[in-house]
Each structure stands twice: as C-alpha cells, then as structure tokens.
Amino acid sequence: MMESYLELKKRHQKEVNEFPFGFAFSPAQFVEMMRKWGLDYEKDINKIVSIGNGGYVQKKDRDNMHEMFSRHRKEIRDFISADESGEEFVYKMFLREMRNYGYGWTGDPKDTLEALGLTWEDVQNNEKLLNGFNKASEVALRKVI
Structure with missing residues (x-):
C-alpha cells in the first residue's frame, strides 16, 4: 500500500x-x-x-x-x-498544500505550487496534475464559501 x-x-x-x-x-x-x-x-x-x-x-x-x-x-x-488518475495521492497533495497556504481564501495557487516545487505550466501540461489540482481546488474553495 x-x-x-x-x-x-x-x-x-x-x-x-x-x-x-x-x-x-x-x-x-x-x-x-x-x-x-x-x-x-x-x-x-x-x-x-x-x-x-x-x-x-x-x-x-x-x-x-x-x-x-x-x-x-x-x-x-x-x-x-x-497515481494513475491524479485523484488519490496528487489530489491529497494539492488539497493539503492548498489548505496550508490559504488557497481557499485567495484562490491564488502561487504559494501552493511554490511549496510543491511546481509551476502552473507543470500542472497544465500534465493531465494527472491538472485533474488532482482541479478536484482539490473544488473542495478547497467549497469549504470556504
């Protein structure tokens, strides 16, 4: 496991x-x-x-x-x-760091991505990163609203 x-x-x-x-x-x-x-x-x-x-x-x-x-x-x-789909490890990775860096309040992924050593281009050019990011973003933003 x-x-x-x-x-x-x-x-x-x-x-x-x-x-x-x-x-x-x-x-x-x-x-x-x-x-x-x-x-x-x-x-x-x-x-x-x-x-x-x-x-x-x-x-x-x-x-x-x-x-x-x-x-x-x-x-x-x-x-x-x-993580084949980006919906397990990648999703949890993004969600954890989004919560650590206030993404739910700001909607700005800069600090989250920086903490992970990623750029927005990295996320956009990798289907599993983009999938995990989008899923985590929905959850992070929903918890604030």
Whole structure:
C-alpha cells in the first residue's frame, strides 16, 4: 500500500528534524552550536558551511543533506507517477498544500505550487496534475464559501 501524502510528509519531516543542522542568530548561539558539534568556533570554522537563514551544516554532512533532499523530491515524483488518475495521492497533495497556504481564501495557487516545487505550466501540461489540482481546488474553495 502506498503512503499517503501526509504520511510521506511526516516521514520526510522526521528525517529533516533528525538531521544534524545547526542554527545560530547571534555570536553566542554560534559558539554554542559549534560546541555541540565538538568544534572550536575559531579553529574549526572551515569545517562548516552556511545553508542560509542562520542555518549551518558540517561540511562532512553536506553531501548527505543534498542526498536527503534529492531523495525526498524523487519520492514525491514517484508517488505522483504512481497515481494513475491524479485523484488519490496528487489530489491529497494539492488539497493539503492548498489548505496550508490559504488557497481557499485567495484562490491564488502561487504559494501552493511554490511549496510543491511546481509551476502552473507543470500542472497544465500534465493531465494527472491538472485533474488532482482541479478536484482539490473544488473542495478547497467549497469549504470556504
């Protein structure tokens, strides 16, 4: 049995939560982050890399981070491919993200699509994506009215 979109997202989130990311928004937090990694904040600065927005990973973990996120994207693509009509996984994927990003209030799919790494052209050019999107859109908009 195929995982649901929510189950897949929860599994992905668990993996991200367990990954050794570090975050620092002040010099004191930076020193503490380095200490937790067993690194000296002055001598070992070359052993870390910024991932933006106050986030860091150790260079030794960078390839694993990229592999994890690539695998997550591939799993979602594979689940989309396995949904023959777009009325199961794809529908639930769109509905979940439409609800997360206020589509029911705005009717604007931009944030929903961005969260899924899709463009409107992607949806229009793929019958199962379009089918799932339209079905989810009807439900999302109906719940608001």
